[in-house]
Amino acid sequence: MDVKAQAQDFIEKWVFEDSKKVKIAFFGQPGAGKSSLINELVGKNVTATGNMTDTTKTAQIIEHNEVLFVDLPGYDTSEFPANKYFNSFNPLQYDLFVCVFNEKLQEADKVFFKILQQAKRQCIFVRNKADGIYDNQKSLAELQVEITDDICWQLTDTVKVLFTSCKQTLPIEQRGIAALQEEIIFRLEPALGDKFLRNVRAYSQEILVQKKQETIKAINKAMLIAAGNGLNPIFGVDMGIDAKIMSMMYERIRKSFAISEEEITKGSATDNMLQLIARGVKKETITKGLKKIMTKEMQERLVKYIPIMGQLVSVGLGAGTMYYLGVEYTEACFAYAKKRLETEIKLRVQ
């Protein structure tokens, strides 16, 4: 295979890697806030809320990059009695289940949970609209313990209950969204958890740091695919292919930190971080950057990154360059997203 064909093959494998989706199913009483929670998790309105949706009749599928959220119709309703339900929705195909409730659990949800449990599926219980939990005789912590105990009693099992609120006027750290994200990541198998992490919005420093680690891990993995493809040394062979691969990588990194192109271009031109990020948006600037990095002096500097890559030594300078550029770009995006999050938290607290 010539190097161009190898590169094309690499791109295809990489895209395929990204196209496998994490599938998370939401279920629970109508109006409990399933759609609102999905929007909060990803940080933008990907699904309509507030109006009675057709989830009584069909499963609603919401696709957000590499994550597929599914709003399942209620189990064992007149439309879908228990015996028809599994044939209609094949619910066990999902990687994780989230049961959202408000006031109380529905009978059918309990039965469905038991089935999930027997099938050894992970299910997270979320008491949404936590902003409405109030009793002038008791503290919030006491009330949460009471609710959790009640749920465990109803399910005749010990489960963890998360408390969330989609009310955006409340400070982020009081809304439990980051805790739900962490629980989802924890319950998914690692590769899927990483994928989920990459596609959700960061509401906490912890999630941002995890995003950074995951991004660097993903760059490393791309290097492995490149190595497996014998893609070495790619840089300098064809500037067009180099730019394409780099542009895919940069875009992926920006996406992980939810940095939009709009945001970069409208930002202050004197902001160093934004300038660096902006260079990864346009083909021309990527190519220019690559030309610069291919100078001899730069190559010598890159050699020092090779030991970090351990098993990747054999990949050589081509992938080394890509690794170096990817890490550099990740650092810039992380620093920018961190600053943005700090500003957001400050603004909401005021």
Ligand SMILES: Nc1nc2c(ncn2[C@@H]2O[C@H](COP(=O)(O)OP(=O)(O)OP(=O)(O)O)[C@@H](O)[C@H]2O)c(=O)[nH]1
């Ligand atoms: N106060 C408060 N209202 C919420 C919260 N979450 C959702 N809501 C509101 O509750 C209503 C229903 O929310 P949805 O997200 O549409 O609920 P759903 O579970 O998707 O409902 P269906 O699709 O009809 O099953 C909307 O008007 C939301 O604005 C919350 O945490 N607190």
Ligand SMILES: [Mg+2]
């Ligand atoms: Mg809905």
